[in-house]
Amino acid sequence: MRTSAIPFSTLTDISEKIRLGEVSPVEVTSVLLDRIEDLDGNLKSYTTVLGERAMTKACEAEADIRRGFWKGPLHGVPIAVKDLCYTTYAPTSAGMHIHRDFVPPFNATVVDRLERAGAIILGKLTMTEGAFGGHHPQMKTPLNPWHPEYWTGASSSGSGAATAAGLCYASLGSDTGGSIRLPSTACGLTGVKPTFGRVSRHGVFPLAESLDHIGPMTRTAADAAVILGVIAGEDPGDPTSLAAPVPDYLGGLNAPIRGIRVGIDEEYVFGGVDPAVQRVVRDAMDALSSLGVRFVPVRFPEHEAVVSGWKSACSLETAIAHEATYPAQESAYGPILKGLIDHGRKLTTFDYGKLTLERMNFCGALKKVFEDVDLLIAPVIPMMTPKAADLPAIMAEDVGRLGRFTGPFNMSGSPTVTLQGGFDPGGLPVGFQLVGRHLAEDLLLRAGHAFQGATDWHTRHPELVPAATPALEIA
Template sequence: MNDADLLFVGVAQLGALYRSGQLSPVEVTRRCLERIEALDPALNAFITVTAEQALRQAALAEQELRAGHDRGPLHGVPIALKDLIDTAGIRTTCASRILHGHIPQRDAVIVRHLNAAGAVSLGKTNCSEFAMGVPHPDYGQSNNPWDPARTSGASSGGSAAAVAAGLCFAAVGTDTGGSIRIPASYCGLAGLKPTYGLVDVQGVFPLSWSLDHAGPLARSSADAALLLGAMTGQPFQQEVSLNGKRFGIIQRSGPGMQPEVTAVFDAACDTLRAAGAEVVSTEVPGLEQVDAALLAVLLPEAAAIHAQWIGSRADEYADITRQQIEMGFAVPAVTHVRAQQFRRWLTRQFLEAFRSVDALISPAVAWVAPKEDPAFTGGDGAVEGTRSSPHNLTGLPALSVNAGFGEGGLPVGLQIVTRPHTDALCLGLGSAMETAFALQKARPAIGS
């Protein structure tokens, strides 16, 4: 099996090939490392590649599987970690000059779970500086495998690019206002922001502790479910039929919406109807207030986290990162408190909407991947996150899946939102939609 086929199989299929003896984790890990060496100069997806550690982990996985010691679906599967996640003995830079040489002494909880599951970590993926929405010049932008002249998204763009290009089988990202789902949409992936608190983020550098989530990026919802299971130690596989399900459309239109995105979304809704689902328009009050509320929560929390460095090492930040952090000091306490109150009210509005539908759906982003990702405090940045940010404020599980392609051949994401703690249902709906949309064989231009 050549790389173009092997490195795009699903996680379950890869595991079956391991357990039948047709493939070995060492062989697959070597092929991933060779592909990283060949393609990453164009993608800039990785900050640190841990080749020696990956081969050691792969060799151990191979030995254990042959001996009948099976750690589960991620055993021997090459993955990657966003470079905000602490890895003992391996630098964790947060894509910032400030932490350029930082080497944690302890693994993040996520990493401990993944190690226990037998996953093979290929390295640390590029991201916007401290997840603040813009790349630091020292590290640069991660590029999109569907068109390397465009961004793969922020801030988990390195993770998304690595998965989409077949450099790894899945990757961990973080999401504070859309930073898993936006790159997933741009790169044609499944990207889940889980229910708030489901994934332990201890050892993940915070952007905004009351909004931060960590979750999986994968080439299918089924693979995302397996990675989420390894990250948490819980199962998330659930078979779901679209027949008889009721979906509520929200945020179909609005500022910046590209006609090609609307066309793909509408066609996806038609496919859902053809599969036996009911698709109706749904109103959720208060969505026009979300962008302001998100910033009123996020910016002061980020400013508190960075206060010491802003006072002593401000010139080491990218200019826009520094400006965004400094904006947080100017947010009045009353504004912050009112935004927190708004979050509770907004959550009630969503829970009320779920009384009449099984899930809410929307375009994941108003446009396909742009040349550069906008700063989230700017006008374009607010529009980019308009459909993802509400679910950081509420903490609801939200998944972006590939719904099709725009006129330029670039992916368009559809977002699925379900009730709190129904992450398995959300992923199951994603799998059912992916089957209905029949896009699994599509691959990006680079490396195909």
């Protein structure tokens, strides 16, 4: 296999080549570590690179596979995890300057499950402060590999940048109000926000515990199926984790999707949405229709209350998560996270009670929508990917608009898959999302896989030049 082809192979392709002995875990890991050294000084997607440890694990994987002991499709495959996943062998900062030297006493459950499956952890990925909307002024801010001036997409920013740039085959992200979906659309990836409780949050630094989800960010639905199949499942360390059996997501990908009913509320999906984003959703509908999917008109539940209420729910739970360090170390916090916590600490019990009822009613109404359809389709954001410099103003003035299509599904705990569906006029990727009933990840991945079999958007990637600013090119 040509070395130049290694970084942008899919996880499933490189896994099969490793299994067959066409390429070795040591070779693959070495190529990616060299690529990180060449490119990440500009991109800043990694907080910590674990080169020596990764090479040791690659040697162990290679020896095991040569002896005929193959653990499965992650064995010997280099991936990376967001820097809010606890690791005993590297600091876990959660994007926070005050935690930059914190080395946890145990691993996150998701980290242990990935490593038991044979995955090679290349390092910890950069993220926003505390997993909210802004990077701490003294911590790294990653660049979008498609264009350095544009937003990388919320808190799983390093996960989006590294996976899109060919610096790992997959990554873990977290999603409290869109932070798997937003970087997946901004960086042109496939991202899965599982059902709340489908994946353990034990050993994951919280932003807002009733809204937080952990999931894979990859190049394809098949790659996401591999990761989700490993990390999903009940965990005694997380009392909110679900006891439901974990399907064979990868093995079920090729089941037919003909006849699947996908609901669409055109007023909700297209009203006030940028024409370039509308075009991507309509083109995706055409592609899915050609595969036998039936689109069914639905009325999306009244959602304005949960869109505006998301910030209040998030802010109150964030204030609780930071109780040990805020306001005691207030001066060490960046302005965006500080503003969120201050908002939460000012909420009254009346405010929270009203929000709880609104959230309950929305969840009930959404459940009824799924009595008539299997999935829903929606944009990820109503606008084209904004410039990074514009984000502080958007966060301050219009965070509700930014989260119009993401926050409601954190409030409901619904599973989603984000898929690359085209490009905007400036050459930036644009994604869309499918939303399912609780525990419908298998159907979402099947639909995503079928869509990717009929389109080639997921095969595009940015061209990056070593020791230079990332270039805006589509390959």
